[in-house]
Amino acid sequence: MEDFLAFLGKGINVGAIYALVAVGFTMVYGVLRLLNFAHSEVFSTGAFAGMFAYQAVIPMALGPLGSSVALLASLTAGALASAGAAVIIERVAYRPLRGGPTLPTLVTTIAVSIFLQQLGLRTLGAKSMAYPVLTIVEPSTLTLSALIVCSGALLYFVFRTQYGTRIRALAEDSALAKLSGIRSTPLILLTFAIGGLIAGVGGVAYGFHAGRIHPEMGFSLAIKAFMMAVVGTIGDIRGAVAGGIALGLVETLGQVYLPPGYTGFRDGLAFLFIVLFLAFSPQGLASSAKAIRQRQRVKALLAREGAATGRSQV
Amino acid sequence: MNAEFLAFHGVNTLILVLVSWSVFIAWRASMFTLGFHGMVAVGAYSAALVLRATGTTEPSILLFIATLVAAAGGAAVFALMLIALFTRVSSDYFAVGTLAAAEMVRIVLSNTSYLGGSLGFQTPDLVALQHRSAIYLVLLVVAALLLLTALVWYQTLLNAPYGLAISAVNCDAQMAEFLGVDSRGLRTGIFVIGSAFAGLAGALTLNLKLSVTPSDFGFVAYINVLLVVILASKSHYRLLLWGAIVYGLAEAIRSNVFGLDPAIASYREMLLASVLLTILLVKAWIERPSVDGLAEAEERR
Numbered sequence: 001m002e003d004f005l006a007f008l009g010k011g012i013n014v015g016a017i018y019a020l021v022a023v024g025f026t027m028v029y030g031v032l033r034l035l036n037f038a039h040s041e042v043f044s045t046g047a048f049a050g051m052f053a054y055q056a057v058i059p060m061a062l063g064p065l066g067s068s069v070a071l072l073a074s075l076t077a078g079a080l081a082s083a084g085a086a087v088i089i090e091r092v093a094y095r096p097l098r099g100g101p102t103l104p105t106l107v108t109t110i111a112v113s114i115f116l117q118q119l120g121l122r123t124l125g126a127k128s129m130a131y132p133v134l135t136i137v138e139p140s141t142l143t144l145s146a147l148i149v150c151s152g153a154l155l156y157f158v159f160r161t162q163y164g165t166r167i168r169a170l171a172e173d174s175a176l177a178k179l180s181g182i183r184s185t186p187l188i189l190l191t192f193a194i195g196g197l198i199a200g201v202g203g204v205a206y207g208f209h210a211g212r213i214h215p216e217m218g219f220s221l222a223i224k225a226f227m228m229a230v231v232g233t234i235g236d237i238r239g240a241v242a243g244g245i246a247l248g249l250v251e252t253l254g255q256v257y258l259p260p261g262y263t264g265f266r267d268g269l270a271f272l273f274i275v276l277f278l279a280f281s282p283q284g285l286a287s288s289a290k291a292i293r294q295r296q297r298v299k300a301l302l303a304r305e306g307a308a309t310g311r312s313q314v
Numbered sequence: 315m316n317a318e319f320l321a322f323h324g325v326n327t328l329i330l331v332l333v334s335w336s337v338f339i340a341w342r343a344s345m346f347t348l349g350f351h352g353m354v355a356v357g358a359y360s361a362a363l364v365l366r367a368t369g370t371t372e373p374s375i376l377l378f379i380a381t382l383v384a385a386a387g388g389a390a391v392f393a394l395m396l397i398a399l400f401t402r403v404s405s406d407y408f409a410v411g412t413l414a415a416a417e418m419v420r421i422v423l424s425n426t427s428y429l430g431g432s433l434g435f436q437t438p439d440l441v442a443l444q445h446r447s448a449i450y451l452v453l454l455v456v457a458a459l460l461l462l463t464a465l466v467w468y469q470t471l472l473n474a475p476y477g478l479a480i481s482a483v484n485c486d487a488q489m490a491e492f493l494g495v496d497s498r499g500l501r502t503g504i505f506v507i508g509s510a511f512a513g514l515a516g517a518l519t520l521n522l523k524l525s526v527t528p529s530d531f532g533f534v535a536y537i538n539v540l541l542v543v544i545l546a547s548k549s550h551y552r553l554l555l556w557g558a559i560v561y562g563l564a565e566a567i568r569s570n571v572f573g574l575d576p577a578i579a580s581y582r583e584m585l586l587a588s589v590l591l592t593i594l595l596v597k598a599w600i601e602r603p604s605v606d607g608l609a610e611a612e613e614r615r
Contacts, residue, residue: 033406035406035409035410093591093595096595096598096599097594097595097598100598100601102405102406103341103346103544104544104594104597104598106406106409107540107544107590107594108590108591108594108595110537110540111537111540111587111588111590111591111594112587112591114534114537114583114584114586114587115584115587115588115591117534118581118583118584118587119584122581122584219534223413223417226410227410227414230407230410234406262425264421264424264425265421265422265425267417267421268418268421268422268425271414271415271417271418271421272418274410274411274414275399275411275414275415275418276399278399278400278403278407278410278411278414279399279400279401279402279403279411282400282402282403282407
């Protein structure tokens with residue numbers, strides 16, 4: 001039982017990283033209906049920027065606060081670099097195609113992703129790099145805290161602030177939002193920047209968690225995270241978090257409970273989970289939950305109406 | 315540049331055309347798939363399975379035909395399975411689902427020791443000819459015949475009332491259904507047949523290279539297919555053929571000039587991604603609505 005709980009904790013931790021990436025995907029899709037494959041490279045940018053910042057700050061920072069300052073610098077640099085990368089990608093590659101057909105835009109995101117990945121391979125090398133060891137806090141605590149803080153702040157921003165309301169309006173009906181005087185371009189940039197910020201934090205957390213990073217790491221991780229955004233109903237922040245954690249649990253528990261010699265199928269298990277989920281719940285987790293709630297409400301309403309009619313007949 | 319070199323690149327180009335064509339017709343029927351590399355992998359490994367099961371090391375033209383049949387059948391069955399799984403899934407979600415399925419295939423193949431695992435599968439030469447150039451020439455003829463069959467079938471389909479039905483489904487599937495078009499059946503048929511041809515491309519790859527590994531079928535390795543399909547966009551498939559041929563020629567020239575220099579080869583994906591990006595941005599710029607067009611659209615609104 002203790003082992004199971006430990007694996008559960010590990011699964012939630014892995015899932016938290018997926019969730020941090022999935023949130024960025026889901027935000028961009030919610031506003032632009034765009035599957036941003038280049039988000040994987042935004043994530044990698046954050047991981048590398050965080051590593052370089054940590055390595056630069058740690059020799060300068062003295063005293064007991066040294067590690068805290070370095071960690072803070074790492075998270076800030078990762079988040080800012082990723083946000084910057086996301087904004088540049090939006091400006092250079094996506095904006096010219098905005099409003100056009102979906103297909104070329106989607107392929108553009110794939111092309112940007114591959115270009116950046118290959119650029120990373122050429123400039124940073126194909127070998128994986130060792131990430132600094134975190135001394136001040138456990139990597140798992142950092143990952144979970146990052147997820148709780150980021151998703152909490154994001155939910156507050158989206159549901160409680162004026163800018164968040166505007167973003168939701170844009171996501172709901174862009175034409176109506178524009179007619180109401182909402183300027184879409186700055187809001188889209190803001191959405192990309194927020195998605196980038198969170199992915200950057202996720203990248204740094206991933207680096208400390210995994211211990212090694214390389215330029216190609218983002219693609220497969222982000223593809224899975226992106227699929228989890230789909231599983232959690234794309235466009236829904238809470239769904240993306242739930243989907244990411246579900247995938248982390250499936251992967252970790254699958255690796256533990258798969259028979260020896262079959263552990264190589266771990267990644268396949270994640271993809272199988274995605275395929276089956278799409279097959280049985282094509283609109284995703286949040287939509288299914290919403291549908292169930294609506295059905296229950298209708299049932300309750302009908303039952304109440306039936307009872308009232310019965311009383312009147314009596 | 316000798317005959318062997320030309321024939322080898324000729325087969326490679328025709329394989330690219332077959333895969334691109336299968337993606338093109340699926341997209342035209344609004345079956346937006348990103349799992350085409352999975353179809354090619356299933357085709358190649360179905361062919362490999364036939365060779366593994368028979369355990370042959372001798373050339374056999376019958377077995378060569380059997381590999382083609384197995385490849386087409388394997389990919390078609392896989393496509394049917396995907397359609398059955400994703401009955402209620404469409405557009406972007408279908409693309410994601412097919413991508414996940416293709417990645418799953420690659421992982422399963424990497425972990426199946428019967429087919430060589432991640433090291434892949436070596437095959438014997440099934441065409442009994444003395445010179446490699448003659449073997450490539452046979453493969454070239456087979457690939458050309460397959461492509462011709464595919465094109466004749468598609469052209470016949472377009473000329474038949476089905477052609478209009480495909481256009482209608484492509485324009486507005488819901489409206490087409492209201493008008494009595496069986497859009498689901500039509501799409502399924504096109505997707506399955508397209509996948510069968512992608513599978514055949516896989517079998518040809520196996521017979522050309524005499525080996526396959528799961529890493530040959532990664533998504534990034536097939537970015538050239540996206541390049542060619544996007545170039546053709548939703549226009550006529552002739553543009554697709556020309557695009558693939560030009561690309562094949564460029565690849566042949568690249569390998570002739572630079573040989574197998576790993577430093578140059580490593581820039582292939584980066585170069586392809588940049589070309590793809592440039593084409594898309596230039597296309598968007600050319601096709602942007604003019605000021606008059608915008609005013610007209612505003613007036614209409």
